Amino acid sequence: MHIPSFFRQLLNPSKKQAASSEHTSSLPDLVLQAGKFASLLAQGQHGSQRAGQGEDFWQFRPHLPQEPASSIDWKQSARSPNPDTLWVRERERHTPHTLILWVDPSASMQWRSSPDLPIKKDEALMAALTLGKAALNGGEYVGVLGSKRCYYGAQNLSRLAHDLTHQQNNIPDLRTTSPRAQLLIISDFLWPEQEIKNFLNQCRHRPGKTFLLCILDPEERDLAYSGHLTFSSLENETPVTLPAVESLQTHYQQTMDHHLRQFTEAPLQHIMPFSLHMTNHSIKPVLFDLHQKLGGKR
Numbered sequence: 001m002h003i004p005s006f007f008r009q010l011l012n013p014s015k016k017q018a019a020s021s022e023h024t025s026s027l028p029d030l031v032l033q034a035g036k037f038a039s040l041l042a043q044g045q046h047g048s049q050r051a052g053q054g055e056d057f058w059q060f061r062p063h064l065p066q067e068p069a070s071s072i073d074w075k076q077s078a079r080s081p082n083p084d085t086l087w088v089r090e091r092e093r094h095t096p097h098t099l100i101l102w103v104d105p106s107a108s109m110q111w112r113s114s115p116d117l118p119i120k121k122d123e124a125l126m127a128a129l130t131l132g133k134a135a136l137n138g139g140e141y142v143g144v145l146g147s148k149r150c151y152y153g154a155q156n157l158s159r160l161a162h163d164l165t166h167q168q169n170n171i172p173d174l175r176t177t178s179p180r181a182q183l184l185i186i187s188d189f190l191w192p193e194q195e196i197k198n199f200l201n202q203c204r205h206r207p208g209k210t211f212l213l214c215i216l217d218p219e220e221r222d223l224a225y226s227g228h229l230t231f232s233s234l235e236n237e238t239p240v241t242l243p244a245v246e247s248l249q250t251h252y253q254q255t256m257d258h259h260l261r262q263f264t265e266a267p268l269q270h271i272m273p274f275s276l277h278m279t280n281h282s283i284k285p286v287l288f289d290l291h292q293k294l295g296g297k298r
Helices: 029-044 074-078 118-136 154-164 193-204 220-222 246-265 282-294
Strands: 052-063 089-095 098-103 141-144 149-154 183-185 210-216 231-234 241-242 274-278
Touching: 029 118, 029 154, 029 231, 029 241, 029 282, 074 089, 098 118, 098 154, 118 141, 118 154, 118 183, 118 210, 118 282, 141 154, 149 231, 183 282, 193 246, 210 220, 210 246, 246 274, 274 282
Parallel strands: 098 141, 098 183, 183 210, 210 274
Antiparallel strands: 052 089, 141 149, 231 241
């Protein structure tokens, strides 16, 4: 049994009041919060540097007679067991990497099962903007899938946010960007089965890594409803009435487990690392983990 399309559109049970799109956080607030989260990511590196444009420490080597005294690392030289050897901090020059972002713009992302939970789209934008800001801070180029523009410098976060909120395609087309760029795709991934197969096939044939962040509401993951309920779509599909929702929970959870395993198969993890975030948990641990995988520590 595949996940029916009405679950992909994220059904609103008529018995419960779910939040609608007008309660989405404002973009300036998300940009401001993303800047704060990006600063936390930088602090979490414990002094390590992100590879980007410029020069990063590589190794120590002995000082050469023709080199100026200003190149000597006096602290390292003082620790040397041989007092006659002076040491130079060798640096390696890096060129900027490119990070391309995509946030699912479909209506199913504008949903939450309870007013106490964040809307999935807000969490997705927060993740994209935070990791985008961290990459900009690290001297990397950051752009949006489908756009020809890439930004450089932390001052461009608002422009990046504007581009993220004006994406049109409900399924990402990976052919629209450089095959070697790093991609971060953020969605609930509750897509039609054939679309998922096509997407995974594109990922397999890219030389650059494709990072996947799946954001789900807890009710999507477990279908923890009971009783006679009518589910209405956020994307103009026919409502569905189920007489005893609790009788479907085990089958639904097994189906969802199978669905998620498509993204977590071992052969795929080195080319498309997969992360799952549930909106009833803090997103910060996921952001720290993704930041490291994207190159926060090199």
